[in-house]
Amino acid sequence: MTQSEKELEGVRMLGLKLPTDPRWVNLAEMDLGEILTDHAYCEQKAATSCISLIQAYPEREELVRELAPIVTEEWGHFRSVLREMDKRQLKLGRQRKDEYVNKLLAFQKKGGSREDKLLEKLLIFALIEARSCERFRLMSLHISDVDLRDFYHRFMISEAGHYRLFIDLARKYFGAERANARWQEYLAEEAKIMDELELRGDRMH
Numbered sequence: 222m223t224q225s226e227k228e229l230e231g232v233r234m235l236g237l238k239l240p241t242d243p244r245w246v247n248l249a250e251m252d253l254g255e256i257l258t259d260h261a262y263c264e265q266k267a268a269t270s271c272i273s274l275i276q277a278y279p280e281r282e283e284l285v286r287e288l289a290p291i292v293t294e295e296w297g298h299f300r301s302v303l304r305e306m307d308k309r310q311l312k313l314g315r316q317r318k319d320e321y322v323n324k325l326l327a328f329q330k331k332g333g334s335r336e337d338k339l340l341e342k343l344l345i346f347a348l349i350e351a352r353s354c355e356r357f358r359l360m361s362l363h364i365s366d367v368d369l370r371d372f373y374h375r376f377m378i379s380e381a382g383h384y385r386l387f388i389d390l391a392r393k394y395f396g397a398e399r400a401n402a403r404w405q406e407y408l409a410e411e412a413k414i415m416d417e418l419e420l421r422g423d424r425m426h
Contacts, residue, residue, distance in 0.1 A: 235351040235352075235354060235355055235381075235384065236351065236404070236408055237351055237352065237355060237408065237411070237412070238408050238409065238411070238412035239411075239412040239415045239416060240355070241355060241356055241359055241415070242420050243359075243363075244420060245356070245359065245420060245422065246359050246360060246363045246364055247422075248420065248421065248422025249360070249364070249422040249423075250364050250365060250366070250422075251422055252422065252423065253309065253311060253366075253369075254306070254309075254311040254312065254314065255314065255422070255423035256422060256423060256424075256425065257302055257305060257306050257309075257311060258306075258311075258313055258314040258315075258423075259317060259423060259424050259425050260302050260425050261299055261302040261303060261306070261313060262316045262317070263319075263353065263425050263426075264295050264296070264298040264299040264301075264302060265295075265296070265299045266319075266322075267291075267295040267298075267349075267350075267383075268291075268292050268295035268296045268299065270346060271288040271291050271292045271295065272292055274288060274339075274342060274346075275288055275289065275292075277339075278339060281339075281394070283390070283393070284390055284394075287386055287390065291383060291386070294379065298376065298379070305369075305372060317423075317424070319424075319426065320418060320424075321352075321414060321415075321418060321424070321426035322345075322349060322426065324414045324418075325345050325348060325349070325407075325410075325411065325414065326345065328407065328410045329341040329345070336394075336395075339394065340391055340394070340395050340399070340400065340403060341403075343387050343388075343390050343391040343394075344387070344388075344391055344400070344403060344404055344407050345407070346383075346387045347384050347387035347388045347391065347404075348407055348408070348411055349426070350380045350381075350383040350384035350387060351380075351384045352411070352415075352426055353376075353380045353425060353426070354377055354380035354381045354384055356425060356426070357373045357374075357376045357377035357380055358373075358377045360373035361373040361374035361377055388400070388404070391404070
C-alpha cells in the first residue's frame with residue numbers, strides 16, 4: 222500500500238470524504254508557535270462546548286455522565302499544549318476566527334425543536350473531532366520533530382474516541398437511520414468546505 226493509499230484509508234475509517242492536502246504538515250511546521258496556538262484554543266473550545274451541552278441538556282443523563290470527564294480531558298489537553306509551548310519557549314498568541322467551524326455551524330438546520338438542535342450539535346462535534354483526529358494522525362506520521370510525533374499520536378487516539386462518542390450518542394437518542402442520514406449530509410458538506418478553504422499552516426482545521 223502506497224503512502225497516499227494509507228492516508229486515504231485513514232480518512233475512510235473516520236468516514237471523511239476528503240483527505241487533508243499533504244502539504245498541510247509542511248506548512249504547519251514552518252511556524253510551530255502558530256499551529257500550537259491554534260491547537261491550544263481548539264482544545265479550550267472543545268471543553269467549553271461540552272460544558273454548554275451539559276448545561277443545555279441536563280436531563281440527558283447519559284450525555285452528562287459521558288461528557289463530564291471529556292471536559293476534564295479537553296482542558297488537560299489545553300494545558301498539555303501550553304506545556305509543550307513553554308518547553309519550546311513559544312508564546313500563546315491570540316485566538317483566531319475558526320472559518321471551518323463557522324461554516325459547519327452555518328450548515329445546521331434552522332429552526333426546529335430543542336431536540337432537533339441536539340442532533341445537529343452532536344454531529345457537528347463528531348465531525349470536528351474526526352477531522353482533528355485525521356490531522357493529528359498526519360502530524361504524528363509526517364512532522365519532522367520526533368517528540369511532536371509522539372505528542373500528536375496521543376492526541377489522535379483521544380480524538381478518535383471522542384468522535385465515536387458523539388456519533389454513538391446521536392444514534393442512541395435519534396435512531397441510527399435518522400442520525401446516519403444527517404451524518405452523510407454533514408460529511409458531504411464538510412468535504413466542500415475543506416475543498417474551498419485556503420490551505421493554512423496556522424490552523425488545525
